[in-house]
Amino acid sequence: MVEARIPHSLQEALILMSQATYTIVNGATDLLVQKRSWSGTIPKFSQPPLYIRGLKELDYICERSGMLEIGATTSLETILHHPKTPKILQHIILTMASPAIRHQATLSGNIQNASPAGDSLVGLYLLDASIVLHNRHHERVISIQDFIVDVRKTMREADELITKVVLPIDKFSQCAYTKVGPRKTDAIAKVAFGGLIDIENDRIRDIRIAFGAVYKTVLRSRKIEESLMGKDRSAVPEMKHVLLEGYASLIQPIDDQRSNRWYRKTTALNLLEAFLDSISR
Amino acid sequence: MAKIEWMLNGTPISSDIDLSMRLLDYLRDHQHLKGPKEGCGEGECGACAVLIDHQIANSCLVPMANVAGHEVVTIEGFAKTKRYQIIAQAFIDCGAVQCGFCTPGMIIATESLLHHQPQPTISEIKVALSGNLCRCTGYNMIIEAITLAAKRGRGEW
Amino acid sequence: MKFQPDIGTPIPRVDAKEKISGAAAYINDIDMPGMLYAKTLRSKMAHGKIIKRHYPTLPEGYAIIDYRHIPGTNIVKAIYEDWQIFPVDEVRYIGEPILLVVGENKDVIIDILEAIEITYEEMEPQFEWIDSVIHYHYEKKHGSRPFADANRIIEHTYETGYQEQAYIEPQGMIGYLDQDKMTLIGSIQCPYYVKNAVLMALGWENERVRVIQAHVGGAFGGKEEYPSLIACQLAMAVIQVNKPVKLIFEREEDIIASTKRHPAQIAMKAAIDSEGHIMALKVHVGIDAGAVIGLSGVVLSRAMIAATGAYTIENLDVTGDVYRTHSVPTGAFRGFGAPQMMFAIEMFMEHIARNLGKEPLAYRMAYVAKQYDLTATSGTFRDPILMQKMIEEAMKRSRYEEKALQYQNLHRYQGIGMSFFLHGCGFTGSGEATTIKAKVRLRREASGVVHILIAAVDMGQGVRTAMRKLVAHMLEVPIDQVIYDLPDTDCVPDSGPTVASRTMMIVGGLVARAAQRLGMEPQIAVEIEETYHQPSEIQWDEARMQGDAYPAYSWGVNVVEVAVDPVTGEVSVVGAWSVYDVGKAIDTLMVRGQADGGLAQGIAYGYLEVMRHHQGKIQQRNLTDYIIPTAADMPPMETYLFDNPYAYGPYGAKGVGELTLVGGAPAIAKAIEMAIKRQITKIPVTPEMIMELMTHGED
Numbered sequence A: 001m002v003e004a005r006i007p008h009s010l011q012e013a014l015i016l017m018s019q020a021t022y023t024i025v026n027g028a029t030d031l032l033v034q035k036r037s038w039s040g041t042i043p044k045f046s047q048p049p050l051y052i053r054g055l056k057e058l059d060y061i062c063e064r065s066g067m068l069e070i071g072a073t074t075s076l077e078t079i080l081h082h083p084k085t086p087k088i089l090q091h092i093i094l095t096m097a098s099p100a101i102r103h104q105a106t107l108s109g110n111i112q113n114a115s116p117a118g119d120s121l122v123g124l125y126l127l128d129a130s131i132v133l134h135n136r137h138h139e140r141v142i143s144i145q146d147f148i149v150d151v152r153k154t155m156r157e158a159d160e161l162i163t164k165v166v167l168p169i170d171k172f173s174q175c176a177y178t179k180v181g182p183r184k185t186d187a188i189a190k191v192a193f194g195g196l197i198d199i200e201n202d203r204i205r206d207i208r209i210a211f212g213a214v215y216k217t218v219l220r221s222r223k224i225e226e227s228l229m230g231k232d233r234s235a236v237p238e239m240k241h242v243l244l245e246g247y248a249s250l251i252q253p254i255d256d257q258r259s260n261r262w263y264r265k266t267t268a269l270n271l272l273e274a275f276l277d278s279i280s281r
Numbered sequence B: 001m002a003k004i005e006w007m008l009n010g011t012p013i014s015s016d017i018d019l020s021m022r023l024l025d026y027l028r029d030h031q032h033l034k035g036p037k038e039g040c041g042e043g044e045c046g047a048c049a050v051l052i053d054h055q056i057a058n059s060c061l062v063p064m065a066n067v068a069g070h071e072v073v074t075i076e077g078f079a080k081t082k083r084y085q086i087i088a089q090a091f092i093d094c095g096a097v098q099c100g101f102c103t104p105g106m107i108i109a110t111e112s113l114l115h116h117q118p119q120p121t122i123s124e125i126k127v128a129l130s131g132n133l134c135r136c137t138g139y140n141m142i143i144e145a146i147t148l149a150a151k152r153g154r155g156e157w
Numbered sequence C: 001m002k003f004q005p006d007i008g009t010p011i012p013r014v015d016a017k018e019k020i021s022g023a024a025a026y027i028n029d030i031d032m033p034g035m036l037y038a039k040t041l042r043s044k045m046a047h048g049k050i051i052k053r054h055y056p057t058l059p060e061g062y063a064i065i066d067y068r069h070i071p072g073t074n075i076v077k078a079i080y081e082d083w084q085i086f087p088v089d090e091v092r093y094i095g096e097p098i099l100l101v102v103g104e105n106k107d108v109i110i111d112i113l114e115a116i117e118i119t120y121e122e123m124e125p126q127f128e129w130i131d132s133v134i135h136y137h138y139e140k141k142h143g144s145r146p147f148a149d150a151n152r153i154i155e156h157t158y159e160t161g162y163q164e165q166a167y168i169e170p171q172g173m174i175g176y177l178d179q180d181k182m183t184l185i186g187s188i189q190c191p192y193y194v195k196n197a198v199l200m201a202l203g204w205e206n207e208r209v210r211v212i213q214a215h216v217g218g219a220f221g222g223k224e225e226y227p228s229l230i231a232c233q234l235a236m237a238v239i240q241v242n243k244p245v246k247l248i249f250e251r252e253e254d255i256i257a258s259t260k261r262h263p264a265q266i267a268m269k270a271a272i273d274s275e276g277h278i279m280a281l282k283v284h285v286g287i288d289a290g291a292v293i294g295l296s297g298v299v300l301s302r303a304m305i306a307a308t309g310a311y312t313i314e315n316l317d318v319t320g321d322v323y324r325t326h327s328v329p330t331g332a333f334r335g336f337g338a339p340q341m342m343f344a345i346e347m348f349m350e351h352i353a354r355n356l357g358k359e360p361l362a363y364r365m366a367y368v369a370k371q372y373d374l375t376a377t378s379g380t381f382r383d384p385i386l387m388q389k390m391i392e393e394a395m396k397r398s399r400y401e402e403k404a405l406q407y408q409n410l411h412r413y414q415g416i417g418m419s420f421f422l423h424g425c426g427f428t429g430s431g432e433a434t435t436i437k438a439k440v441r442l443r444r445e446a447s448g449v450v451h452i453l454i455a456a457v458d459m460g461q462g463v464r465t466a467m468r469k470l471v472a473h474m475l476e477v478p479i480d481q482v483i484y485d486l487p488d489t490d491c492v493p494d495s496g497p498t499v500a501s502r503t504m505m506i507v508g509g510l511v512a513r514a515a516q517r518l519g520m521e522p523q524i525a526v527e528i529e530e531t532y533h534q535p536s537e538i539q540w541d542e543a544r545m546q547g548d549a550y551p552a553y554s555w556g557v558n559v560v561e562v563a564v565d566p567v568t569g570e571v572s573v574v575g576a577w578s579v580y581d582v583g584k585a586i587d588t589l590m591v592r593g594q595a596d597g598g599l600a601q602g603i604a605y606g607y608l609e610v611m612r613h614h615q616g617k618i619q620q621r622n623l624t625d626y627i628i629p630t631a632a633d634m635p636p637m638e639t640y641l642f643d644n645p646y647a648y649g650p651y652g653a654k655g656v657g658e659l660t661l662v663g664g665a666p667a668i669a670k671a672i673e674m675a676i677k678r679q680i681t682k683i684p685v686t687p688e689m690i691m692e693l694m695t696h697g698e699d
């Protein structure tokens, strides 16, 4: 039987993963909830766990060739307080869980968990993040949008480890993020909205809009965004109606124990409207 | 089973242990450290909080593998410090303890906060307590206690 | 006489140190040699006939405990005796405990649970409120007759949802045999309830059951009757395995299976005369008992008795029904029917005024009860009522008028709401005298140390500190000369359950009387006993619900200020102010603790805490989905106390614990009404509801 392991290097982890299928355990803040059975019993993993959280070589944030790189075992709390972390990601992480969870939890765990309510994903979609995966022989770089396929489904192969997340460093004149949860802190999103915009001489140089928890993955439409690129900010009010309709046709939320479809959709569009209004002002 | 080396309440230990065991179970069932409590087992309530490298963590969601190479301090260990005395006295003076089930976790949250931010604002305190549920107090008296501890403990953190 | 500070001056809580350091032993912190664990198998069906049970062959040392192991009566002794310890052939709600598996190794227990097969024949579950199992009715003066002469009739129906106690420490208990004595240690509110229930289930004689309280990590009513069920089941297990057995609930089973606050639907109708005065009210209160009636009748009667809240209305016709359904049983929760009723009456008074085009505050003020008014049940408010002054104080402290004026006129999504309320202290009617018959003892040793012997449980409200302080103060001895251990039924008399805001006023009153006698006793080593006698002027006719429902009332005013985000419908609670008349605070800091904590629960009941079932299945099953406030959700709170000593309470003290919860929901609901300029008839007022109202609702 294959046993639970703590690899001492990335190399060792990748070798182990080439030999057997493991469940990668990072901060364990998703997994120990999912695998929990009864207090006082050992959480039950169907595949042997591979505990990577201690891998120091993946615990970093640094700037390299104009990109920000975040290693896979870096805690959310570390990312939150790092001076280079993009503002939008800081805003988002501050709304995630609680300090106790953030000290353990990682960005790669949030990504691989691929929950429609995974908060960091909204930021990663907005920032055009890339996910870097390694197996024993190869490295792959996949954009976040391609990486996340469906609810709890990603492109990761069983022998691959997410080793880092890479963020282009872009300039934005304005950043908006709202997470609507059932309470002020430590809550799972009912709806999330993020917007980034860069305006130069009253022209929209860049605009990005993303929604969380209203679709099976984060919702971002490059097509709609493109319709705004290069426009004068004063043109936004007259486009508003079309924009709202555009997103309204894409948003497909669900009813569940936390909220309902109608509310999620209405609120998502309200947040978008407020963001659009702030552009022309 | 595997061997891990770590520190518990100031003492280095090496444990031959199931790596997936929850730290909370290890502390309570194997070390008889009953200060960390189980209120939910899902990371929501903070009753099981301990310090790992001076930072608050929910021991119900920490597998033993993840404490390898780290220093864990429970309320029992922290209770031996002067900083604990200051925080505890402030909790007493402000009436911040009722049923007490959340209290060890609240003390850990306070230490974790003051360690990084010795003079926190009210909103920083609220953020620091966001993973510690208390059903008895409505939080105000706890917030006052932390403010008082920060004031009395100037220079200690 | 030496100098004594005012009794209310705060002192350190006697158990604070051990709680802070983690040394205080809650039930799950206690282990015993040879102890086994128990886990419950629960019904997955809302209503079904058990047609077959397949139990696997058990390894040595493991046991399955079900209805066949009950030597006595298969009923949990509570007020209405319809709660089965284990079902025989029919399950009536999802989460109903069918059996226990007991043994040493938890993994083996899980395997056994997984191997058990229960075959059901599904039966039609009932979730509509049609099966009325208790119906009450009372009238005041002319009842509903004035409706015939009314100039106008105004009616609204109010709805409230489930509320989960959400004590941070889940339910739990340990049972063991000590010689041949069944001993139970637990997280409980009422040691003698547990003892009496186990006695009946076992059919044993009184001496053979002993119940001891462990430190209790919050209860709020949730550990009033429910632990009796666990105790009976555990006692059966202990007899079978003859070893200590520990049963601790997981959070999820605690949420889905234990009792919660009754959802209610309250229909209010007012007969209005040509001047706009209320001639009469007709009220119907419906509550959902779930599958077990239990305490529901008492909850219903408390709600009905509170039909007019803090107001005096001349004519009343009040009816109520307890409905049985195939959902999780509801039961005791701080407030006990009053929070539902207080929400309804407070909103209704506001809505009547608005429907009549009158200024709501002035309109309500005119009806606030005064001393010597008749209560809803035609008893008398004998003691002074300070509400007018308390309301003024609350308005001054919160700058109510100025803010209300501003928020009403500007459309800035801000609001401020004020609730008036009261809470009857002690058991309803003659319960204290006829059923509870509280008994307390003080024992002084030759060394001068005094033991307080009562069954009152400290579940966080601070009763151990308050009682010791009371006795120390009266006897003028240091507090460490007064001892009050966690109650043990082998050592303390039955001073009644720790419920109904009775502990300080009733039990404390008896303790004070005993202390007074002890103070005059020349002999050092002596024991004094006191028993409860109803003040003779208090008369109650149970059948007709007429007379003095309570010996005394505590009063309160809450003001809550909110801001609503028009984009998301989210509510921020900005401030909260409270003014209370609790007679006399035995410790002002502890009263403030109750005030803050109670108001937090009351406010959250009004806007935050959502729990629903779908076909009998609770949808919010853990603390991720059942949302209680965090520090960031609660505003700063200011509390002001008015002294108004009650003759029979110690130093004049009345009830505190429940009062502080009942006014929160209407205060925040009114504040939200002001902010969004829409009428609210349901709690919790969620962002979903706010958005719906802002989109489609009426003013």
Ligand SMILES: Cc1cc2nc3c(=O)[nH]c(=O)nc-3n(C[C@H](O)[C@H](O)[C@H](O)COP(=O)(O)OP(=O)(O)OC[C@H]3O[C@@H](n4cnc5c(N)ncnc54)[C@H](O)[C@@H]3O)c2cc1C
Pocket: A023, A024, A025, A026, A027, A028, A029, A030, A031, A032, A033, A072, A095, A096, A097, A098, A101, A104, A105, A106, A107, A108, A109, A110, A111, A112, A113, A117, A118, A119, A120, A156, A160, A161, A162, A163, A186, A187, A188, A189, B042, B043, B044, B061
């Ligand atoms: C109380 C509580 C509150 C929470 N609040 C929020 C919240 O507000 N917002 C939110 O988005 N989430 C929240 N979460 C969920 C969780 O904390 C996050 O998803 C977190 O980022 C997961 O990181 P982790 O390292 O703990 O993941 P783990 O539990 O270790 O792993 C999660 C998944 O990712 C996989 N994985 C992890 N690392 C890698 C890797 N390097 N390569 C490949 N696969 C990997 C694992 O196999 C697993 O499938 C909360 C959880 C709890 C318990």
Ligand code: FES
Pocket: B037, B038, B039, B040, B041, B042, B043, B044, B045, B046, B047, B048, B049, B058, B059, B060, B061
């Ligand atoms: S028990 Fe760990 S957070 Fe609740």
Ligand code: FES
Pocket: B096, B097, B098, B099, B100, B101, B102, B103, B133, B134, B135, B136, B137, C168, C217, C218, C460
């Ligand atoms: S004091 Fe009881 S939960 Fe905090």
